[in-house]
Amino acid sequence: MVTLPAKIEEEGGVTVGARQAFEIAKGLSGEEVHLRRTENNWMEIQSGRAEFRVVGMSERTIPSFQL
Secondary structure (H helix, E strand, O other): OOOOOOOOOOOOOOEEOHHHHHHHHHHOOOOOOEEEEOOOOOEEEEEOOEEEEEOEEOOOOOOOOOO
């Protein structure tokens, strides 16, 4: 498990595919990663010069659970 510091500018949520998000994250080389949910529930990922847009859906669509 990894714990990283984060600055949250606005609370919110989005659901994206774990495999796709993992493949993008492991290839990022920048020190900072910026995540942003767009109005149509896409997730924008930006790190250094790399930019990605991932199809998502509202976090309310998927039931949540806690461990």
